[in-house]
Amino acid sequence: MKKIYLSIFALIPAIIWGYSFIATKYAVSYIKPATLGFLRFLISYIILEFLVFIRKENSKVILKDRILFSLMGFFGITFYFLGENFGLKYTSSSNGALIVSTIPIFTLLVDKIVYRKKISPVLTLGIFLSFVGIYILLFGFSPIKNVNVKGDLVMFIPVLSWVIYTYISKMKSSKYSVLFITKEMTFYGAIFFIPFVFLEKGNFCIFKLNIPTILSVLYLGIVCSSLAYILWNKALKEFDEKVVNSFIYTVPIFTITGEIFLLKTFPKFNFYLALALVITGLILTNFSND
Secondary structure, eight states, rough: OHHHHHIIIIIIIHHHHHHHHHHHHHHHHTHHHHHHHHHHHHHHHHHHHHHHHTTTTTOOOHHHHHHHHHHHHHIIIIHHHHHHHHHHHOOOOHHHHHHTTTTTHHHHHHHHHTOOOOOHHHHHHHHHHHHHHHHHHHHHHHOOOOOOOIIIITTHHHHHHHHHHHHHHHOOTTSHHHHHHHHHHHHHHHHHHHHHHSSSOOOOOGGGGOOHHHHHHHHEEEIIIHHHHHHHHHHHEEEEEEHHHHGGGHHHHHHHHHEEEEIIOOHHHHHHHHHHHHHHHHHHSSSSOO
């Protein structure tokens, strides 16, 4: 029975997030990156605000915590999804998902550098395999090759942003519920998109959007940023953190299957080799005893 619950609370969000890259890739063809981010998290905020109200979890927030929530919103949402949305405008959803899946590697590496902790041989091997995988994804097997600067390299902005967000989020107070904190950072994340929305030229007209685009936005706002998060945190509460986090490794796999079945596109051999190396590296780093 516990395995069934684990599948529901951890596997379903992984599937949802895997398909989110496809939905974003489609949506940014019709909506500017910043505008898409604003719409997505405005919808998510409304839902989270409603849930907080229903559960009566509203709390008084002091100025120090409000500043912290705003920083979490900027780096964990605005800056992160500006990079992801812009990157997916120029690269494939499978490439984007694989690059973003290396966040645990970069977070761990920065953590070791900041705190000057010794890196074990297993951890070193895991990091090395992941970086080899990313190199193959970006450059193939040749040392000299043009890289998709507007696509693949921009996808490292979300990686950097999430590393910063991780350190900021460690400073949050434990007196607030996870749902309340998420609601607060989502509010600021949506607000910080607004200046970037005004900077975007030739913005979309909502009345000219097609049905698939509208469904993509609703999927991103309701399913990805609200439902999946609730299920994921339920999994973290009920099961071991390392076991739950291991489901993140499957996100690029679901993105690939989604591309194959929905978009009828097949990644090149380089991608599959990179995927194998990155996931192996992630598993080694996550389950190392270091």
